[in-house]
Amino acid sequence: xxxxxxxxxxxxxxxxxxxxxxxxxxxxxxxxxxxxxxxxxxxxxxxxxxxxxxxxxxxxxxxxxxxxxxxxxxxxxxxxxxxxxxxxxxxxxxxxxxxxxxxxxxxxxxxxxxxxxxxxxxxxxxxxxxxxxxxxxxxxxxxxxxxxxxxxxxxxxxxxxxxxxxxxxxxxxxxxxxxxxxxxxxx
Amino acid sequence: xxxxxxxxxxxxxxxxxxxxxxxxxxxxxxxxxxxxxxxxxxxxxxxxxxxxxxxxxxxxxxxxxxxxxxxxxxxxxxxxxxxxxxxxxxxxxxxxxxxxxxxxxxxxxxxxxxxxxxxxxxxxxxxxxxxxxxxxxxxxxxxxxxxxxxxxxxxxxxxxxxxxxxxxxxxxxxxxxxxxxxxxxxx
Numbered sequence: 001x002x003x004x005x006x007x008x009x010x011x012x013x014x015x016x017x018x019x020x021x022x023x024x025x026x027x028x029x030x031x032x033x034x035x036x037x038x039x040x041x042x043x044x045x046x047x048x049x050x051x052x053x054x055x056x057x058x059x060x061x062x063x064x065x066x067x068x069x070x071x072x073x074x075x076x077x078x079x080x081x082x083x084x085x086x087x088x089x090x091x092x093x094x095x096x097x098x099x100x101x102x103x104x105x106x107x108x109x110x111x112x113x114x115x116x117x118x119x120x121x122x123x124x125x126x127x128x129x130x131x132x133x134x135x136x137x138x139x140x141x142x143x144x145x146x147x148x149x150x151x152x153x154x155x156x157x158x159x160x161x162x163x164x165x166x167x168x169x170x171x172x173x174x175x176x177x178x179x180x181x182x183x184x185x186x187x
Numbered sequence: 188x189x190x191x192x193x194x195x196x197x198x199x200x201x202x203x204x205x206x207x208x209x210x211x212x213x214x215x216x217x218x219x220x221x222x223x224x225x226x227x228x229x230x231x232x233x234x235x236x237x238x239x240x241x242x243x244x245x246x247x248x249x250x251x252x253x254x255x256x257x258x259x260x261x262x263x264x265x266x267x268x269x270x271x272x273x274x275x276x277x278x279x280x281x282x283x284x285x286x287x288x289x290x291x292x293x294x295x296x297x298x299x300x301x302x303x304x305x306x307x308x309x310x311x312x313x314x315x316x317x318x319x320x321x322x323x324x325x326x327x328x329x330x331x332x333x334x335x336x337x338x339x340x341x342x343x344x345x346x347x348x349x350x351x352x353x354x355x356x357x358x359x360x361x362x363x364x365x366x367x368x369x370x371x372x373x374x
Binding site for chain 2: 118119144146147149150151153154157158161168169173174176177178180181184185187
């Protein structure tokens, strides 16, 4: 019990520091200092910083997926294009509210080594999408998870350019075109 | 005449330094030192470093487009999907041979402010594609240039992950799925 509480504390502190300063700029030293624990204690819970990053991002991803599927996740016959539009709207709204999150997703993570959270995200997303829309994505809709992965990265990149850099197109234009692309890919 | 020669020299030196060390790590000071000219002379030709970056990238883009359209650019009835496959193969081959170029396209440029070379790239690409395949992209094929822009960024990002990071999928898998996505988007 005590062990989990302390692990949660470390994760919450890391999450806040990641969002405030970025993942790369946040060291294990800073995290243990904020948590008021010895460095050795940190390594009881986590083998390395990457393992912690993975857990923090997994937590953020779960919240983000919940946010995207609000209103449709307990239905099971949502028309495919309607579900896509809903999810794109909610995802963009989520990124607009959490610019820091979008920024670290884009810069600190996707440019880096592979993290498990991304695979979990894709698994969970697929599961929720399939149950809301009542289809099987891998049967004739998408070639494979590789396509889903590429689409997720495309989505993050396009939102980053529009929301964070504000160039060359507005988020309104980007949103409309992302919907169009995804409708076609899911045909 | 002399003026153009010197401007070309500066651009060639910058291109080499950008590829060797990255765009961000290359200063105007280094460029003028290598060129053996005074800093004031640099500013006769370019208003700022960004203008030089734009010219260098424009030059690289033109070469890259030429490479992508080899064998099909003088035809004018290439089937759409066949043209896409050809262009994807050639682009991936180009990135594999010029990893540094892919790296700076991904990191130093797309994360940055807007550069004109990207719009030129899209314009030229559209022009060559339309004349090889003999269609008009904006008439019913793509919603708008925004879609083309998003697809170009998606392409660079996916190639970067596979070729430079080697994760989570191989370039072979990514190439196959990129073709699938683009076929669908161009339907």
